[in-house]
Amino acid sequence: MKKQPLVEMRNIHKWYGRIHALKGVDFKVNEGEVVGLVGDNGAGKSTLIKILCGVHLPDKGEIFFKGNKVRFASPKDAIRLGIEAIHQSTGLVDTLDIKRNIFLGREPVKKIGPVRWLNLKRMAEDSIKALKKIGLEINSPSTKVEELSGGQRQGVAIARAIYFKTNLLLLDEPTNNLSVKETEKVLEYVHELRRQGTSSVFITHNLYHVYPIADRIVILKLGEKIGEFKKEETSVEELIELIKS
Amino acid sequence: MRLRQFLGNVLVVKEISSIFMLTVTMLIFYILSPYFLSYFNLRTLLELFPELGIVVLGVTVLMISGEFDLSVGSVFALCPILIVKMLSAGVNLGIATTLALIVSLGIGALNALMVVKTGIPSFIITLATMMCWRGVVLAVTEGTPPSIPEEFSWLESHLTFWLGPIRISFIYFLIILIALWIILERTRLGNWMFATGGNPEAARARGISPAKVKLISFMITSLLAGFAGLVQTSRIGSALPSAGQGWELDAIAASVIGGTSLFGGAGSIIGAAIGAFLLRIIGNGLVIAGAPGYYFRMFVGIIIILAVIFDITLKKRASKARW
Numbered sequence: 117m118k119k120q121p122l123v124e125m126r127n128i129h130k131w132y133g134r135i136h137a138l139k140g141v142d143f144k145v146n147e148g149e150v151v152g153l154v155g156d157n158g159a160g161k162s163t164l165i166k167i168l169c170g171v172h173l174p175d176k177g178e179i180f181f182k183g184n185k186v187r188f189a190s191p192k193d194a195i196r197l198g199i200e201a202i203h204q205s206t207g208l209v210d211t212l213d214i215k216r217n218i219f220l221g222r223e224p225v226k227k228i229g230p231v232r233w234l235n236l237k238r239m240a241e242d243s244i245k246a247l248k249k250i251g252l253e254i255n256s257p258s259t260k261v262e263e264l265s266g267g268q269r270q271g272v273a274i275a276r277a278i279y280f281k282t283n284l285l286l287l288d289e290p291t292n293n294l295s296v297k298e299t300e301k302v303l304e305y306v307h308e309l310r311r312q313g314t315s316s317v318f319i320t321h322n323l324y325h326v327y328p329i330a331d332r333i334v335i336l337k338l339g340e341k342i343g344e345f346k347k348e349e350t351s352v353e354e355l356i357e358l359i360k361s
Numbered sequence: 362m363r364l365r366q367f368l369g370n371v372l373v374v375k376e377i378s379s380i381f382m383l384t385v386t387m388l389i390f391y392i393l394s395p396y397f398l399s400y401f402n403l404r405t406l407l408e409l410f411p412e413l414g415i416v417v418l419g420v421t422v423l424m425i426s427g428e429f430d431l432s433v434g435s436v437f438a439l440c441p442i443l444i445v446k447m448l449s450a451g452v453n454l455g456i457a458t459t460l461a462l463i464v465s466l467g468i469g470a471l472n473a474l475m476v477v478k479t480g481i482p483s484f485i486i487t488l489a490t491m492m493c494w495r496g497v498v499l500a501v502t503e504g505t506p507p508s509i510p511e512e513f514s515w516l517e518s519h520l521t522f523w524l525g526p527i528r529i530s531f532i533y534f535l536i537i538l539i540a541l542w543i544i545l546e547r548t549r550l551g552n553w554m555f556a557t558g559g560n561p562e563a564a565r566a567r568g569i570s571p572a573k574v575k576l577i578s579f580m581i582t583s584l585l586a587g588f589a590g591l592v593q594t595s596r597i598g599s600a601l602p603s604a605g606q607g608w609e610l611d612a613i614a615a616s617v618i619g620g621t622s623l624f625g626g627a628g629s630i631i632g633a634a635i636g637a638f639l640l641r642i643i644g645n646g647l648v649i650a651g652a653p654g655y656y657f658r659m660f661v662g663i664i665i666i667l668a669v670i671f672d673i674t675l676k677k678r679a680s681k682a683r684w
Contacts, residue, residue: 192568206566211559211626216552221567223549233547 122147128177137163139339152326153319155336169201170194198283202273210262215243218276246279250308267298274305285316375629378671379619390646411534412593414637419585420612421633426578427558427625428483433586435494437605440587441594448510469583473576502602520595530592559626618668
């Protein structure tokens, strides 16, 4: 018997005014899998992801989570099922420090009666643990995110996903504008993410980034899925030819 | 190395540049006239301080949440005038005060609703409401301070009585300062305020509602402006239709001097209190030093620019020292 996918999207359509951005796309992610979602600008990658994390509603099509039909009216609905997206601009709050970012919206509190205040000590200790888990060394969890490099920021966002046992993490162009060394680091974090049991979708237009870590690669072009491969079945060269064609 | 680390830790304190400016300014005025630090002058300094100070505290909370409120000066004038008018109409003092403060809260909520629903920058929305409410104040009073009914004296005695060298209003200011510090730095709501001001999209992605956070912030700001208006009316025994005019920008200036970002998401309530005190000191110090009061705005302008430059360079130094 085939294992049930973690998330399955069937026949997804999306129009932006007269533009048909997604033309009946099927997309699934299995448990513990890294899926590379590849395509040029305008292929519909971001639209698909925004639907999957609850930012947009599809005009047509269905989404299943562990076999049950779901409807994501807002990011909150997706978060409740452990589906989260990190985007370079919306992932972290620059002006807050690392621990406050990791626990944003889910801050642990101490309480006496109705009075609640932040458990800063636990936030700091658990942040250090979470960062260590993915091999990210940072001097202090009280460092502001704006002082971090692009790769470190992705690391903090990924550490957060692991800490909260996210089921599916959607990484929107996590290696954009990063140096070669930093890109390698981010790929390591994604690797660790899988080892911890979190599935992920790695969205990029750079095949060389996603190929080494993906289990499966899905290619979109002008709103349609034009290919889906297990990594063993294909090579980077073959995929590039397909995108160009 | 340890000294470097110590310096790094000191420089990274959010309030460091405002503390530095305050110390230098006080020193300069003291050198110009030793009377500046005398008991009587310090008493005068603190006597007037809470009124602008309380307004600044509210404005800072809102700026951290990423919005402005230019209508605080108008609410400052409106709140006491509402009470006076209600008292004259025979309403009981407790009810009148409660109602006036609720109206202040409502004005804040209205500002927030318009900003959140229309997406128009709060600078524009509250510029409009500033004029509207000032217009209401002028229309209701016909431009002259209304006579204060007898019952108002209860407020006078409870909001501004002398407690040794200070008025009780200064204690109220301190209580509000501490309460807001706890909210901003030690509660979930405070964390959400910083997040909403710093990156509303990221806040929303984490399940926080920036609209709600802004609503609360606008209401706090407006309530405090109304309360500060009560304090002033109690102190001078008159509800001036022109009260609080120009304070909206003074309050923003004090916040910025105290290290609050104009872009939201960063700031310090203690820094803002220091900034407000600095404004008060400049006004007072110039008079003591014998300079014409006209120079006040010029000095405030210079201080704002210096404060921002200090803040930027100190932050750079601090991050260098720590890495």
